[in-house]
Amino acid sequence: MVGGDPVRLALAASMKRPGGNATGVSMFSSELESKRLGLLQEMAPAHRVAGLLINPNNADADNQLRQVQTAARALGMRLRVGRASADPEIDAAFESLVQAGAKMLLAAADPFLTSRRDRLVALAARHSIPAMWESPDFVEGGGLMSYGSSIVDNYRQVGLYTGKLLKGAKPADLPVLSPVKFELAIDLKTAKTLGIEVPPTILARANDVIE
DSSP: OBSSOTTTTTSOSOSSOOOTTOOOBBOOTGGGHHHHHHHHHHHSTTOOEEEEEEOTTSTTHHHHHHHHHHHHHHHTOEEEEEEOSSHHHHHHHHHHHHHTTOOEEEEOOOHHHHHTHHHHHHHHHHTTOOEEESSHHHHHTTOSEEEEEOHHHHHHHHHHHHHHHHTTOOGGGSOOBOOOOEEEEEEHHHHHHTTOOOOHHHHHHOSEEEO
16 A cells, blocks of 8 residues: 555556556545544644644655645645654654644645654644544554555555555556545534533534534
């Protein structure tokens, strides 16, 4: 699995015919950044300044930034950017976003940031910032909300492809699959702590609600 567009990342010649010896499932995590920002703004519409936490070493970082910048302009929001690619930079990035006036946070999809879940959720709580995350693991750890493709369903598709490869199929002939199931998770306890009344339109779309 890969989080970004495999064609843009030069991992496949095309989605339908990837070529070479690679195929699989693209979660298109980066392409969902604008959707995540829109959901976050819907959750806390009074806030007009958003912070983006991004790992500049991610191969898809430039695309992630463009996606969020475009979404922020469309929503009439101002965007502040904090960058962290190592542990010592995380606290500094948060501080810079808060000092720049960010009232909500979007954490870009990134393995490094995901691996620091507890630390990031704690920082968001310390600064009382509504935050949107990629994975429901963050919500299970006390984060406010997450939106992304279903990890379980993605692995199911990977398992089906593994079976085809074991039966002799060639990777070059198997189209790169796109996610078909997306999940929105919300922690109502965190929302209450932040003084947020979750809009009914958000609750109606949520797949997982922690009360």
